[in-house]
Amino acid sequence: MALLIKGGTVLDPGRFHGRADVLIENGLIAAVIRMEGQARRQPSPASGELVVLEATGKLVLPGFVDLHVHFREPGFEYKETIESGATAAVAGGFTTVCCMPNTKPVNDSQSVTEFILDRARAAGMANVYPIGAITKGSEGVELAEIGELRAAGCVAISDDGKPVTNSAVMRRAMEYARAFDCPVVDHCEDTALVDGGCMNEGVVSTELGLPGIPDAAEEVMVARNIMLAELTGARLHLPHVSTEGSVRLVREAKQRGIAVTAEACPHHFTLTEEAVRGYDTHAKMNPPLRTWNDVQAIKGGLKDGTIDIIATDHAPHAAHEKQLEFVDAPFGIIGLETAFPLTMALVEEGVLSLEQAIAKLTVEPARVFGLRKGTLAPGADADLTIVDPNEAWEVDSGRSYSKSRNTPFAGWKVKGRVRATIVGGRVVWTA
């Protein structure tokens, strides 16, 4: 069977932007047929029927790639399963997601990696690529079998949720990872400096009487990891960058030619610590929401390329967990279904061009982890997202495809709606 996506505006960052039809055959991109004023030849598929998907007035994009999600299976299926997470992903336009290993058991073995891949295949929604643990049980002591994890299908290593506190352990992890050309993702947090903090440390935390987390808790570890990347030559990826100082450190490291990449999450460029007033636990995540100044610095980092990509850090938690006191509630919010419109707000504001914004959701994350995704080049997997960039809608957390509802954006009026998501040539989601 062949699929023709007809009449849309195709934006394949760095390759093509204009009116075109996209022909898909056998799960692959067969051709992007440009409309250059004249009548187009009607594509005739090699064999079988041709299904036409009308996309006039829509943007046809490579499927979004999220390098940072938490699906809670195995172990915490009441928060999210691989199936519910992969469904929320395609509803948000993500055709590929990389899931962090902080499950129970931790993904520090070939068997957990294979389990995740099996579950993802059975769900048949987004492509789900596991991230393996850096240390056994993510306990920060003994290295996991990095080569085995890589061979089983892990696309990176991380102990996300926890930092690798011991610098010598991190150095050895980076040395191993380099041998396998495997990206290393470290959750940058000096736990001694965090010391029970639950929001950004500053005027607001003082006013609310909540223990704070200083910027330095993140920046000390960002700096250490950059130094270790320089020492070892490993590929370092910094997740959920939240402070002005972190952006500055990454910018300097890149200028010096160190192999570092960075990501920002929509909540960190959309909200400030002010969202914590009212003690709403949906504004509690790690790293915490920071100040207006930090938000400006993250936007500046996205604009000048210091921050390579946008990732959600989709971190589902059940309602009964988020209903605890602010200090006791778990860190984390869901993000897959709101990332696209929140990114489009940066375009509306003039921070990013449309092409830059889409690149940070597609070709750039694919490059960071070396995935053969994020492009509409002929022969690529037919993973696409069709959006209406101008459609306004209201976020209704009750209608989320995630099992959890922990979003600070419920009730927000946003612009930019995912209309269809195609994975491997199959239309897996339409609105």
Ligand SMILES: NC(=O)N[C@@H](CC(=O)O)C(=O)O
């Ligand atoms: N971001 C969060 O606030 N929470 C994440 C862990 C993490 O990303 O560090 C989680 O697993 O819940």
Ligand SMILES: [Zn+2]
């Ligand atoms: Zn983290």
Ligand SMILES: [Zn+2]
């Ligand atoms: Zn995370």
